[in-house]
Amino acid sequence: MYRHLEHRLVDRIRDFLRRAYALDLPRIVIEQPPRVELGDYALPLAFDLAKKLRKPPRKIAEEIVAGIGPIEGFEKLELAGAGYINARVQRDQFAAALAVGEAPHATLPSGKILVEHSSINPNKAAHVGHLRNAVLGDTFVRLLRLAGREVDVQNYIDNTGVQVADVIVGFLNLEKKSRAEIEVLASQPRFDYYCWDLYARASQWYAEDKQNLQVRHHVLQDIEEGGNETAAIADLISIAVLRRHLETMDRLDIEYDFLPRESEILHLHFWDAAFAKLKEAGVLTFESEGKNKGCWVMRRDGASREETSDEILTKIGTQDLDRISEDDQKVIVRSNGTVGYVGKDIAYHMWKFGLLGRDFGYRKFYRYPNGHDCWISTTVGALDHPHFGDVAEIYNVIDARQSEAQNIVIEALRALGHNEQADHYTHFSYEMVALTPRCAAELGYQLSEEDKARPYIEVSGRKGFGVKADDLIDSLITSAKKEVNARHPQLSDSERAGIATQIAIGALRYFMLKFTKSSVIAFDLREALSFEGETGPYAQYTVVRATNIFRKGGFDPDNFSRDVAGYVSPGDLLNFLTGEANNDFWELWLASSKTSYIIDQCIATTEPAHLAKHVFQLAQLFNTFYHRYPILTEIDEKRKMFLLATIAIVRRELIRSLAVMGITAPPVM
C-alpha cells in the first residue's frame, strides 16, 4: 500500500515538473518524515531544484504545493522546514485499502532464480557461522518467493576436498578404523560431532610433522579419482555428515531442492567442457615462463576495471598489452594439468546459467517431513527429475572472504561474452560469525593475552574452536523450556516442548538477521540466549498478546483482518483515524502498510536486516499501544471494533513478516 502511493506521488511530481519547468529529473527521492505529525511522505526535491531554477527552495516548494492539484489518495501536500514538501495520505481510504490487502506486483521479471546457500564442508558438524549463512540464504529465498519469483534452492557440497580428506586421514591413520567400523559410527546419532573432534585431531597431527601431509595428499588423490576404497569411505562419511546437516537445518525449517556435489562436477567432466570454451574465447592464457610457467591463468581483476586509453597506450608502448603481470595472474589450471577450485567453480556457474552444454544426473536424496524431496547429483540418475539450472538469475550466499574468487567467476563469464548472465550474478556476501573473548573463555577455550584483547576471535574448524549449531539450538530450547514450564504448568510436556522450540528458533533466526550482512557478528552466548528487547521472542510475544485479545473478546483475528469492512464502517474509519489526535492509531496502520515496501527494499539491497527492523518497529508500536489503550473494556462499541481492526492488521503484518524470516508465533507464551 505504502509503495503504491509512493509511486503515484512520484509520477505526479514528475508530470508537474515537466509541465511547469520543462524539467525531467532522473530520480525523485521520497523519504519518510521523522515524525508522523509531519506527514507520511517527505520530498526534499526543492533543494535539488533550487540551483537549476535559481530560486530559493521554499519558493519552489510553494509553487509545487500550490500548482500540483489534487492527487488521488492524498489529503494534501504541505510545505515544511526550509523547503521540504510533506504529503499526507487520506487515512481512511488508505486504511480501507490496506485492510483489503495488497495487489501483487504488476510487472514481475521473468525467469527462475537460483539461490545457493549453506554449502558446508561435509566433514564435521555445522557451527554458528554456517547458521548465519543458512538463515540469511533461506530468508532471502522466502523474500523472493513472497515477491512472486520462482526459486530453486541449492546447497553445494564439496565432498572431494581437503576437509573431507582430513577426516579420512583421522579415521584411517589416527584411529586405524576399518570401513565397516566407520560405517557403524556413521549411523550413530551425532556422527558429525565425532568428526568435529577427529578433524581437529587430524589438523593437529599435520602440525606435529609436516611429513604427515603426504598422507593427506594421497587420500585426496584417491578421492578425486574415485572408484576405490578410500573414495568409497569418503562417500560414506560425506553422505552421513551431509544428512546431519540437513537435519540440523530442518530444525530451523530450512530446506533445499538440490545438492550438487563436486564429485559429479569431476566425474561428469564439467571442467573439460568449460576449459574448451575458455581456451577458445581466449579467456585463459598459457604461461610459458615465470613463476607460473606451465599454468593456464586468468587476469585477477584487471578485466573489471575500465582502462583509460592512456593506460592502454602505455601498455602498447611497453609491448606488454597481452601479458598479464605475475601479480595479476590467477592460476586456473596447474602445471601438472589439474584444475583448481576456481576453474571448477567457473564450470559449475556456466551450468547454472545453462551455458555449459552438460547436466548432472539426479536422484532423490532426502524427504522432508512435509513431503518435499531434496535431490542430489549423481553420475547416472533418474530419468524423471525436476529441471535444475538454466536459470536467469543467481544469488550465492558466500562469506565475504571469497569475494575475490566470486569476482573471477563473474569475470570469466563476462570474458566469454555472457554479460547478461554476469550482470545477474550476485555474490550475496556477508561477514563471518566470530566469538567474543568472554564467550570463548566461557566455552572453556584457553586464550592468549593477545586474544583476550581482541574484539572477537575467529571460529576455527581446524582447531575445533566454535559453537556447534545443534548445541546452540539445544541450549536455546532448554532455556526457553524452563521459562515455558514456569509460565504454563497446566500444559502437557509435549505442548511446552513445542512452544519452547518455536521460541528457540525465533530467537536464533532473529538474532542471525538483526545484524546487517557487512557486520562481523561477535557472538555472545548470553546475548543470543536473551529473549528480551530486540529479539525474536519479543516479536512472537507481541503476536501472542494480540491473539489473546481476540480470544478473550470472542473474535477470530483472522476473520477480523480478512473482513475489516464487516466490522468497521467507512465513517468510523474516518472518525478514528483522521486528525492529529488519532496519530497514535494512524501510526500503527502506516507502519503496517510498509511490509511490501520493506520486502522490495530487502531484495533490492540483498539485505534481510531491514525486515528484522520492520518487525521490531511494528512490535514496539503495538506494545506501546497495548499499554495505552485497553480494548476489551472499551465501552464505545464502534471504537472497540476500530481498535480491534487496528491490531488485527498489525498482527497480520507481523505474522507475514515473521514468516518471511522463518519464524512462527506460538499459541501462548
Add this chain to the structure above:
RNA sequence: GGGCGCGUAGCUCAAACGGAUAGAGCAUCGGAUUUCUAAUCCGAGGGUUGCAGGUUCAAUUCCUGCCGCGCCUACCA
C-alpha cells in the same frame, strides 16, 4: 606492498538513494500492573559519528590524506 571492508553512546548494533533534533537494544538508575499475560511499558543519564582537510544549501553517508582493526592477496578448497 596491492585489493576489499570496518571504525557511531559503557557494550552490541541501526540510520536504502547525501536531508529535518544521529536512533534502538543491552547494561545502569528511577517509575508503572488486583486491567487484553511484566518475555511488557514509561522516564533519566550517556555522542566532537577514529583524526585532519575538501565538495555541498545540507555529510555518519561522497572525495583526499592519516591513524587503528579485520579479511583477501597459495600451482589449498
